[in-house]
Amino acid sequence: MNYKFSERLSTFSSSAVREILKLTQKKSIISFAGGLPAEEHFPVAAIGEAFERVVKEGNKAFQYGLTEGFLPLRESICRWMVHKGVTVTPDDMLITTGSQQAIDLLTRIYIDKGDVILVERPTYLSALQVFRSYGATLVSVETDRDGMVLEDLEAKLKQYRPKLAYVIPTFSNPTGNAWSLERRLGTIKLCREHDTLILEDDPYGELKFGDATVKYPSLFSLDQHPNGSCVVYTSTFSKTVAPGLRTGWVMGDPEIIRNMARAKQAADLQSSTLDQQTLYQLMTHFDLDGHIEFVRKEYEKRMRQMAQLLKGQNWPGVNWAEPKGGMFFWVELPEGVNTSDLLKTAVDLGVAFVPGVSFYAEESKFNTMRLNFTHNDAEATITGMERLSKAMDTVLVK
Amino acid sequence: MNYKFSERLSTFSSSAVREILKLTQKKSIISFAGGLPAEEHFPVAAIGEAFERVVKEGNKAFQYGLTEGFLPLRESICRWMVHKGVTVTPDDMLITTGSQQAIDLLTRIYIDKGDVILVERPTYLSALQVFRSYGATLVSVETDRDGMVLEDLEAKLKQYRPKLAYVIPTFSNPTGNAWSLERRLGTIKLCREHDTLILEDDPYGELKFGDATVKYPSLFSLDQHPNGSCVVYTSTFSKTVAPGLRTGWVMGDPEIIRNMARAKQAADLQSSTLDQQTLYQLMTHFDLDGHIEFVRKEYEKRMRQMAQLLKGQNWPGVNWAEPKGGMFFWVELPEGVNTSDLLKTAVDLGVAFVPGVSFYAEESKFNTMRLNFTHNDAEATITGMERLSKAMDTVLVK
Missing domain, CATH: 3.40.640.10 (Type I PLP-dependent aspartate aminotransferase-like (Major domain))
Structure with missing residues (x-):
């Protein structure tokens, strides 16, 4: 049986996020990758x-x-x-x-x-x-x-x-x-x-x-x-x-x-x-607005923690700004660093992020990454940032 | 603002079934239209x-x-x-x-x-x-x-x-x-x-x-x-x-x-x-197989009831066969009867079905209809068939 797929199929690249999500379900790595909300705060x-x-x-x-x-x-x-x-x-x-x-x-x-x-x-x-x-x-x-x-x-x-x-x-x-x-x-x-x-x-x-x-x-x-x-x-x-x-x-x-x-x-x-x-x-x-306000405050705390940890790194040539809301930090590394390569090192060290390349319609910047701060608790975030720091050491000139 | 829809849009005909489903949610008509299972048998x-x-x-x-x-x-x-x-x-x-x-x-x-x-x-x-x-x-x-x-x-x-x-x-x-x-x-x-x-x-x-x-x-x-x-x-x-x-x-x-x-x-x-x-x-x-067997028997009962009622009608020039399973009777009326027109009469009389025209890729037969037998209980089915019979009287030569 010869399958004859549509031309359209070639346009469906598999999403890096979803593939990594699969990876993180299997391994005990700390993931800053997926855009996951904090499940401990779901109003179950x-x-x-x-x-x-x-x-x-x-x-x-x-x-x-x-x-x-x-x-x-x-x-x-x-x-x-x-x-x-x-x-x-x-x-x-x-x-x-x-x-x-x-x-x-x-x-x-x-x-x-x-x-x-x-x-x-x-x-x-x-x-x-x-x-x-x-x-x-x-x-x-x-x-x-x-x-x-x-x-x-x-x-x-x-x-x-x-x-x-x-x-x-x-x-x-x-x-x-x-x-x-x-x-x-x-x-x-x-x-x-x-x-x-x-x-x-x-x-x-x-x-x-x-x-x-x-x-x-x-x-x-x-x-x-x-x-x-x-x-x-x-x-x-x-x-x-x-x-x-x-x-x-x-x-x-x-x-x-x-x-x-x-x-x-x-x-x-x-x-x-x-x-x-x-x-x-x-x-x-249910007081949905009250719940949203609670989650919002929790996420703001987590954002500030990650901002503090990022500040502490003092990575040379690395730029990021505090997000005004949402779930992500966007980090720009020095030109020449390819974060898709870096991801492999990071996963080996037990931490994941999303390489920025997939977020561009054209002329991708290969030296960018997205970090989620909402999913991990304070302890996991600290450990994850330590691991990320080790990965960064392999590409940053100090 | 001029909206510029895709060419593709013209291919999306609104489904007759779904439109009728809307209708039947509003009016107190007995519907043989939608492919609805019997909700009283859901294992809630x-x-x-x-x-x-x-x-x-x-x-x-x-x-x-x-x-x-x-x-x-x-x-x-x-x-x-x-x-x-x-x-x-x-x-x-x-x-x-x-x-x-x-x-x-x-x-x-x-x-x-x-x-x-x-x-x-x-x-x-x-x-x-x-x-x-x-x-x-x-x-x-x-x-x-x-x-x-x-x-x-x-x-x-x-x-x-x-x-x-x-x-x-x-x-x-x-x-x-x-x-x-x-x-x-x-x-x-x-x-x-x-x-x-x-x-x-x-x-x-x-x-x-x-x-x-x-x-x-x-x-x-x-x-x-x-x-x-x-x-x-x-x-x-x-x-x-x-x-x-x-x-x-x-x-x-x-x-x-x-x-x-x-x-x-x-x-x-x-x-x-x-x-x-x-x-x-x-x-x-849960005993899903046991539940399926229960539902299967119930639907077979309902199918037999509707077959009995259809037989009793003795509609001239109308053909149908007992379904071997599933949820529907398929009824063929005499040539020249348009069941889409008949549906309007039927809905006025308080009963609905799906005109067969939509089930053809090409060369539609306008004299066909689909009747669902799984959704209504025995009493509703009897009343619905009475109403359908009155509608049929308007198009069948006796």
């Missing part, structure tokens, strides 16, 4: 109670449901989004199997082979993987600590006439940066002028560190919405409740949402009814 | 106990997991498949968000625009939707009560050199037919000779009626497997446990499975960890 007792309520609701809770998602959950999310300056109805949203699926579905209904998508430099690697699988041409926009550089964005909008711009303006994966208000407003204005749709990926928006009075309003909230919005917004419960419930959502103009629902019918008919019902009960009977 | 207490065990396993159960699926669940499914004559390891399988996702992922890695896919006539409408969305050219093979007609299959293999053949050999959706052993073996032989991969969709295999000694071995079990198999096999817990846990699986040559896993990373990273862990606990501590 509350999830258990929520599930009991689902069972009491009766057997219908385990039946097939609507492709668009369980209506009471969509209503709860709509109410919850009001505190983020977003006013939508359940018809303007779709429940997805994690926000990863929202990226896939929007690409499916919006992008043909050869269409251009603008992305940040660097950006989320699994989004790049999706875009490539649909044959999109990826163009990076210069990105600094405040977001996409507007002059470069405008030049690339004019040059490439992209259909879509994919951004993570609030606590970027991988950099932890947050866009300034000026860049947010400027990006919306420019993209609207050029009829370029923005996909705003916001998994980390709730995990803000530092000055509580500083706000980072979503692009979706800043633009007219939902009707005629030039922004499609996606978020998830994976970082605020638990990834195992595999539930995200996407909001936007109802025409876009309807079309994404049609694509979702083909993709998987619907997301898990059980997860959706459980999350609905959790949102109704 | 056992699912509840399984979930409690998951919670006891600790917080890690709610963390991100492997794209390939929760290993203990894959191991359990492998052991369970032995009674179906299938011997595979967890590396030869992937957990999916329902078997619908298996259809989508295989198409994604195997089919380019213009590639030909052979299908039965008629066949599962949501598979047609997936194939069309990837730009496949669909060709129907003549199909009778015993399966694909081998002469027509051979002619079409030669004429179209298809990459894939999609089949539901055991209790077809929509017809309830089961292929004979001769057709099963003949199809494998012919497809192997022409290097055409077979996607065997088997959601209903456990729901067999009539003579218990008659066996319908899966194509996958009849072919060499998993290495070098010309069959990729998919099934689901939706019909044997509950659809709300949204978990299916796919088995095949490990190269195909690895490639499907790469596509799944992009599509949704992984399926619900909670659902997978719950199903693992259920398979370990």
